[in-house]
Amino acid sequence: MRSHPTAWLFAAPALFGLLAFVALPFVLAIGLAFTNLRLGSPLPTEFVGLEQFRRIFADDAFLRALLNNTSFALVVVPLQTGLALLLALLLNRRLAGMTWFRTLFFMPVVFPLSLVAVVWVLIFAPGANGMMNAMLEVVTFGIWMPRDFLHDPVLALPAIMLTSIWQGMGFQMVIILAGLQAIPHELYEAAAIDGASRWRQLVHVTLPQLRNTLIFVVLVTTILSFRLFDQVQIMTQGGPHNATTTAMYEAVQAAFSRQQVAKGSAITVVLFVIVLLIAWLQRRLLRQEREIV
Amino acid sequence: MRRRWLINISIYISLLLLALCFLAPIVLMVVGSLKPDAKVLIEAGSLKAVLPDQLSLQNYSDVFTRVDFMRYLLNSLLISGSIVVVGLAVNSLAGYAFARMQWRGRDLMFALVLMIMIVPLEAIAVPLFYEVTLLGWRDTYIVQIVPFIANAFSICLFYTFFLGLPRELEEAARIDGAGVFRTFVSIIVPNAKPVFATVAILTFLMQWGAFLWPLMVTSGEAVRPLPLGIAAFYTLPPLQWGDIFAFGVMMVAPILILFLLFQRWFVRGVAATGIKG
Amino acid sequence: MAAVSYKNIGKSFDNGAPAVTDFNLDIKDGELMVLVGPSGCGKSTLLRILAGLETASQGEILIAGEVVNDKTAQQRNVAMVFQNYALYPHMTVRRNIEFPLKMMRLAKAEIKRRVDATAKLLELDMMLERKPKQLSGGQRQRVAMGRAMVREPAVFLMDEPLSNLDAKLRVQIRAEISALQRRMNTTTLYVTHDQVEAMTLGGRVAVINQGCLQQVADPQALYEQPANIFVAGFIGNPGMNVFKTELHSEHDQLTIRWGQQQLSLSLDVKRKEALQRYICKPIFAGLRPEAISCEDTQNVDATITVKVESIEALGHEYLLYFKSDVVAVDTDRFLSDGEITMRSIMVARLAGRVDAKAGEKIELGLMLKQLYFFDEGGMAVL
Numbered sequence: 001m002r003s004h005p006t007a008w009l010f011a012a013p014a015l016f017g018l019l020a021f022v023a024l025p026f027v028l029a030i031g032l033a034f035t036n037l038r039l040g041s042p043l044p045t046e047f048v049g050l051e052q053f054r055r056i057f058a059d060d061a062f063l064r065a066l067l068n069n070t071s072f073a074l075v076v077v078p079l080q081t082g083l084a085l086l087l088a089l090l091l092n093r094r095l096a097g098m099t100w101f102r103t104l105f106f107m108p109v110v111f112p113l114s115l116v117a118v119v120w121v122l123i124f125a126p127g128a129n130g131m132m133n134a135m136l137e138v139v140t141f142g143i144w145m146p147r148d149f150l151h152d153p154v155l156a157l158p159a160i161m162l163t164s165i166w167q168g169m170g171f172q173m174v175i176i177l178a179g180l181q182a183i184p185h186e187l188y189e190a191a192a193i194d195g196a197s198r199w200r201q202l203v204h205v206t207l208p209q210l211r212n213t214l215i216f217v218v219l220v221t222t223i224l225s226f227r228l229f230d231q232v233q234i235m236t237q238g239g240p241h242n243a244t245t246t247a248m249y250e251a252v253q254a255a256f257s258r259q260q261v262a263k264g265s266a267i268t269v270v271l272f273v274i275v276l277l278i279a280w281l282q283r284r285l286l287r288q289e290r291e292i293v
Numbered sequence: 294m295r296r297r298w299l300i301n302i303s304i305y306i307s308l309l310l311l312a313l314c315f316l317a318p319i320v321l322m323v324v325g326s327l328k329p330d331a332k333v334l335i336e337a338g339s340l341k342a343v344l345p346d347q348l349s350l351q352n353y354s355d356v357f358t359r360v361d362f363m364r365y366l367l368n369s370l371l372i373s374g375s376i377v378v379v380g381l382a383v384n385s386l387a388g389y390a391f392a393r394m395q396w397r398g399r400d401l402m403f404a405l406v407l408m409i410m411i412v413p414l415e416a417i418a419v420p421l422f423y424e425v426t427l428l429g430w431r432d433t434y435i436v437q438i439v440p441f442i443a444n445a446f447s448i449c450l451f452y453t454f455f456l457g458l459p460r461e462l463e464e465a466a467r468i469d470g471a472g473v474f475r476t477f478v479s480i481i482v483p484n485a486k487p488v489f490a491t492v493a494i495l496t497f498l499m500q501w502g503a504f505l506w507p508l509m510v511t512s513g514e515a516v517r518p519l520p521l522g523i524a525a526f527y528t529l530p531p532l533q534w535g536d537i538f539a540f541g542v543m544m545v546a547p548i549l550i551l552f553l554l555f556q557r558w559f560v561r562g563v564a565a566t567g568i569k570g
Numbered sequence: 571m572a573a574v575s576y577k578n579i580g581k582s583f584d585n586g587a588p589a590v591t592d593f594n595l596d597i598k599d600g601e602l603m604v605l606v607g608p609s610g611c612g613k614s615t616l617l618r619i620l621a622g623l624e625t626a627s628q629g630e631i632l633i634a635g636e637v638v639n640d641k642t643a644q645q646r647n648v649a650m651v652f653q654n655y656a657l658y659p660h661m662t663v664r665r666n667i668e669f670p671l672k673m674m675r676l677a678k679a680e681i682k683r684r685v686d687a688t689a690k691l692l693e694l695d696m697m698l699e700r701k702p703k704q705l706s707g708g709q710r711q712r713v714a715m716g717r718a719m720v721r722e723p724a725v726f727l728m729d730e731p732l733s734n735l736d737a738k739l740r741v742q743i744r745a746e747i748s749a750l751q752r753r754m755n756t757t758t759l760y761v762t763h764d765q766v767e768a769m770t771l772g773g774r775v776a777v778i779n780q781g782c783l784q785q786v787a788d789p790q791a792l793y794e795q796p797a798n799i800f801v802a803g804f805i806g807n808p809g810m811n812v813f814k815t816e817l818h819s820e821h822d823q824l825t826i827r828w829g830q831q832q833l834s835l836s837l838d839v840k841r842k843e844a845l846q847r848y849i850c851k852p853i854f855a856g857l858r859p860e861a862i863s864c865e866d867t868q869n870v871d872a873t874i875t876v877k878v879e880s881i882e883a884l885g886h887e888y889l890l891y892f893k894s895d896v897v898a899v900d901t902d903r904f905l906s907d908g909e910i911t912m913r914s915i916m917v918a919r920l921a922g923r924v925d926a927k928a929g930e931k932i933e934l935g936l937m938l939k940q941l942y943f944f945d946e947g948g949m950a951v952l
Contacts, residue, residue: 017443
């Protein structure tokens, strides 16, 4: 094939966009993180080395944010994936009405996070009138005492977790469902002929075949856990006492409330390193799989 | 067979219970939007949250009088719509160039696209904000549209799809005398409807909910989209839940209607993100 | 209408391996030329080079006496029928056929006139508004032909146009294509891997192997006078049995060795003379499966004992696979390595019924007058 003169023309607009609005800011992020840039500051911008990184890692709020992101990932990822897997398995049967259920479980995915956050603020409303409080009271036969979820240092983060699971589960469910449907039917027939029970088919056919899908789903959700922002901004503003702050919330706070662009950049660089590590882990896990086969 | 029956019944029951949990917030919102403001919060914990005794559209008209809802809506439509339409053109052309053309630097550029795919917006938000500030783009539509037109993930979806199209189609077109651009428009695009639908839906879904970026780069109501609208409305005293929910219903309605109409494509689009991995 | 010439055409794959080497072929104006060879022999590459879909690394392509190497596919005015037809799936039959005309920016009336005429010729007029998906394999094939013909191109290229059809339809459409070509009198290059198809189309046949032209000739000449061992083995169904032997002369009588036996040959003077310089030297001899018989007819002039390997009954004839005391040559791979690959099984094509089982020993008669000879390089000796 010859080199097309028009090829560059085809690729140029997209490449320009990616370079100007992703690659350049990315390089800028690394550059700015080593300076002391503050918008509107009279001090001249200068190179300060690792000073910003030293500062953010000495900052209790940022450390708390990282901890929050991590616990968010540790709770949400297994719960959400498990639930999504369960639902996908239930829905992956030729029974009447399954499409209806799929539609229903997927519906929250199309809800903007900001709207979801606002709705859940009401669900978590304090006092006996709050929907969650009332429901818990019924379920525990009156033992539950009404709490103010979003202003409770212990319950605020779990509240955000629940909100996120509600909104994000359908996304994973659909991906897993597609993974399930890609499993060749012969494998189940072969297993059935070999006398494998339903449970054994799940363990020895479904889950191994679903391995790559599950790795993907788990790691994408982990990455999303570290990008958590919208719900925090709307539901708790990081409070109470940093109980729900996240890395991204801290970055935005630094850059906008305090005009510390350099500090915000340093935080985003840390965030990127975390995402990169997770993506690298994903590649390794997937490659390992290929070597085995 | 009897055992089969029992299994199916229990599957239905568990699905129904889960469905109730998933449906509750949506019902709460829709019903709340139709109730008098004062009753929304008070009745949230009782059955009246879902079975109201009186309904009205008062909240909906309140939304229009209390804030410029149409403004938010049109802003959202304009921003998301532009990103989808221009993005489809730009990214499909690039995907085609990567999949089917030979050019100097192609492999290098494709490696770059793959790398960019793992950079989340959040990781570059602050410097990107600094960049658009230098460009003097703050508080405009441009700043909410232009940076999101080129999309590495969309390019990859197009790339994979175009790779799978039979090469003979393009060769036939070439022999029939069609140029590269003509071939793309007349032969490739009509045969790539699924991937265009997938990319359009995923892009729209992402952009309709965009919150962080508009929050960073806009300050006035003039160019702000719906997600910022609801956040602002939610903090606008007095706190009137009925109005907020009415706002929410109207905000999610366009995309929900799209979803119900093109459900198959939504699901396929989302599943496509997984296949990549 | 135009003559086509390949002049010293060379082409390498991306990895540097040669796909086509020093290829020369002249196709006369209005001729039907069939390029035949095993898959991967470079025949499709040659077609694509002519179409302008690929560029030759060396040499020149001439259409109507003009070098077209740097011209686009459209400027060359060639049309092509693809193996999978490459019909545009989103267009109706009419849109498919008129697409090349639209690209030529012809007037609307002229487009309609030509599309209708072509559709009528190919009996497609009833299905102009259908989409390719709604057509049968044979109909799709005809649409592909129509799209190529409607342009009235200088050269018509067909890349395995029948291989997606079932056997019966293939025979029918083969005849149609051949008749159509004669009627339109357009220079046509037809690529196939099927030697039966190549032989029956009625034009000259160019046999290609390993990117090199082996022989160009009429079907009959290819069968009767194969230029080398590859052609001998490739043409014919099954191909010729070629085996390694020695030529001896006793009392002016030429003999060849077959295991322990010396078989005497009764050849005319001309052949005898040609073979003189191979006496007492290794030589390759070839015998078509048709020249082996299990009955003692008058044409048979030697008898050998063979061990039956298997028998394929085809109804009107039988193919008898056997092992004998000679080493047969694998004709397909003869030229590829430069060294000879041996296979032990030979084949006879028998008209009558054979009552033998695998493993049994039977006697077969050889018609040695029909023996072919090839030198050590595999080239035919007259």
